[in-house]
Every structure is written in structure tokens, then in C-alpha cells.
């Protein structure tokens with residue numbers, strides 16, 4: 178059994194109802210979820226599962242299961258255990274997720290300012306980073322910040338586009354991130370399109386309009402190895 182990934186169609190869902198399909202020591206599986214499982218450098222969601230009797234099951238993390246489209250919700254140790262088949266109300270920690278969405282989308286924009294292969298990346302609720310295969314002398318914090326913020330200020334709406342595996346294979350230039358495999362499945366690949374700015378495969382959650390990011394600040398640039406020059410950013414507000 179697989180989990181319907183509701184956040185794929187609408188990243189702004191803060192609550193939903195779902196049925197428990199499996200429970201074991203690894204976590205709780207639901208027939209549908211708004212919780213994003215850690216992947217593509219983006220942290221897994223936190224939140225709460227609410228039982229009909231009012232009991233709260235805090236969720237500390239969300240991870241992928243051992244098959245595509247399987248999602249494990251990790252309950253806080255010692256919390257109540259739901260029953261298989263039980264209907265639950267799902268609530269994600271929205272403020273945390275929205276920060277992740279803003280920072281994640283900011284990295285897409287920044288990847289168009291720093292023109293170099295991306296060798297790594299991470300998105301936490303308070304900061305995000307990309308690693309580039311580039312010479313340190315070409316990374317200027319002030320310039321990256323200024324140019325990224327100028328693109329964000331265009332305020333364009335983001336779009337989700339699906340193409341076939343064959344179409345992606347025919348356009349290898351779309352894959353900028355060497356460390357993350359494109360989110361393939363069922364013969365099609367999901368792309369994030371920021372019209373006029375960026376187009377690349379991505380399975381993460383993004384804001385609907387890049388204006389929602391607001392300004393970013395570059396807080397650190399440092400070398401993490403020959404092919405990893407790290408640029409770390411935070412949201413300015």
C-alpha cells in the first residue's frame with residue numbers, strides 16, 4: 178500500500194484527514210498525508226495526529242519508507258498508539274513548513290545566480306545551503322544576495338510541470354543538482370518552473386509566488402572541499 182502525497186498537489190494544506198494503514202516500531206503509515214518526508218535536502222515535517230477522542234500524537238519527524246510513495250510518521254516516544262483503520266486528523270507545524278518552503282524556493286532562485294554545478298544542499302527551518310563546484314574567488318556574498326533578491330522581487334508565480342522520463346533524458350541540462358536524483362516514478366518526473374528564472378526536477382514543497390520568500394541574506398561562504406563551496410542563506414524577515 179502506498180500513501181497519497183497530498184503536498185505534491187497543494188503544498189499549502191495545513192490539515193487533512195487520513196486513515197491509518199500500518200503501524201510498527203518505525204512509524205505510522207497513512208493512506209494520505211500532508212507531511213513531507215525528508216528528501217531532496219528538505220527536512221521532514223513535524224506536527225500532530227489527532228484522534229477522534231481528542232488524544233494528540235505529536236509527530237517529531239517524517240521519513241520515506243522502504244518503497245516509493247511510502248511515508249513514515251515518527252510519533253513522539255511514549256505517545257498514544259492509533260489503531261489500524263482508524264481515522265485521524267493531520268496537522269502540520271505550518272510556521273516551520275512555510276519557512277522550509279520559502280527557503281527551499283530561495284535556493285532555486287539562488288541556483289540561477291551562481292552558475293555552477295550543485296554538489297549538495299540542505300534546507301532546515303532556520304537556514305539553507307547549496308554547495309557548488311566552483312572556484313571560491315567567484316563567490317561574492319554581496320553580489321549573490323543582491324542578485325538573488327532582485328530576482329525574488331520579480332514576484333512571479335511558480336508552476337509544477339510534469340514531463341516523461343524520456344523527455345528528461347533528452348534534456349540533461351535540466352538536472353543541476355548532481356547529489357540529488359530527480360524524483361522519478363511511474364514514468365514521469367516533477368519539475369518546478371519559475372518562469373523566466375528556473376526550471377529543474379524537484380519533489381519538494383515550494384511557495385506559490387516567489388515574492389513570498391522576501392529578501393534573503395547570505396550568512397556564510399566557505400570551502401567544504403575541492404568540489405563543495407558552500408553558500409548559506411537565511412530569510413531576512
Ligand SMILES: [Zn+2]
Pocket residue numbers: 281282285369379380381382383
Ligand atoms: Zn524544489
